[in-house]
Amino acid sequence: MPHSHCSDNHDCDHSSDETGILYNLFEKIDKENLECLNESIEGSGKTVFKPWDKRLDTENFVQSDADEELLFNIPFTGNVKLKGIRIASEDSANHPKKLRLFKNRPNMTFDDIAMEPDQVFELQIDSEGMHEYAPKVVTFSSVSHLTMHFPTNFGADSTKIYYIGLKGEWSPGHKHGVTICTYEARPNLDDHKLKHLDSVTRHID
Structure with missing residues (x-):
């Protein structure tokens, strides 16, 4: 007989709904100009920016090709105040281990990543995207372009990502x-x- 796991406690449903509303910046990404370098399948990098309720979808993912590195160039359709990042991957060595963020530096390549990033996160293995990473408020208060560099993973030959969630506020450019x-x-x-x-x-x- 069908039943709800939250029938006696609705907090889990409300919490999930609220998180989904907050993590909606995927709608403000210029998907036509978004690019992912070193993806094994062309265009697969765009598929990981999706709604919160699709984060556990394992059909769409990006996997690195030549080595474990992945580099995302993410243009927005306006200015963004970035407040949170969530990442979901496999519960395995393919999970990215580190994230380096660069603000407003369009069209970066692997030749450019030697420069100092604006912020670095040491990542936890997280298959459900439950851990939130908080960007520096002052640094990421006016972002028109975000570069995400995943330089390494937990020991595998390639890196795999199912979901990247971005939380924040969007405003049109002037x-x-x-x-x-x-x-x-x-x-x-x-x-x-x-x-x-x-x-x-x-x-x-």
Whole structure:
């Protein structure tokens, strides 16, 4: 007979629903321009950014190819205040061991990863994405592009990831600087012209 595991305690359902609502930044990723370097199957890296309730889906995953490294270049459709990261993988040596984050450095390659990251996380083996990693609030308060580098795992030849969840706030980007500068420059030119005419008038008198 069908039954609910939470029939006597609804907190688990509410908690899961709330987490799903918070981890919704996958909707704000520019999926067309998202890229994953060293993925064994082209385009598979995009599939791990999915809804919270799909995090245990093992049909869609990304696995590294030549070695254990994976590098994600993630452009957003606006500005993001990144507040949380969750990762789900296998309960095995294929699970990534470390995560290096880079803010607003588009189109990074493996030639660029020698530079200092903005933050580093030592990861736990987590097959359900239950552990949350908290980015520095000040550093990741205005992110238009996020690079995630997974340099190593727990000893396997390749790294496998089923789910990457991103929590935070999104706002549209603004570009008004040029317009303001042009507007402010015009009155100055007019002032010079008026002064010139005044001096001519005084000379004629």
